Amino acid sequence: MAGLFDPPIVLLLAGLFIGLTCGRAFEATLKEKVQEWSRTKSTRVLSELRGPQLFIPYLGICAGIWLFLSSGLWTYGFPAQASGIISLGLTIATAVLIWTQLGKLLTILAKGGSQALDLDALEAKE
Secondary structure, three states, rough: EEEEHHHEOOHHHHHHHHHHHHHHHHHHHHHHHHHHHHHHHHHHHHHHOOOOHHHHHHHHHHHHHHHHHHHHOOOOOOOOHHHHHHHHHHHHHHHHHHHHHHHHHHHHHHHHHHHHHHHHHHHHHO
């Protein structure tokens, strides 16, 4: 059994697979809800995006990233426990920042419509 996880290539591939499959579910859910909002212009649809329908795939992405990062660090010679702790800190910090940014983006979208997200107009102002 120790030979299977030393180096932890199986865990690395499992983390990549989990992250990609949950990312696909996250993408499909986000696209569906944004298209529904585009048709109805209801802020209720965008507020629902912060619920479990989008958060559960997001947690799956985070779990896959954590497993991938910890396995990668373990492969490069870090002890297993240290690589798990380091990658957990990196994953949590990144996950919180991205989730917060997504929430801000959805708030801007709800208040100002899709024109509020016109990135070309923002670049022209600077």
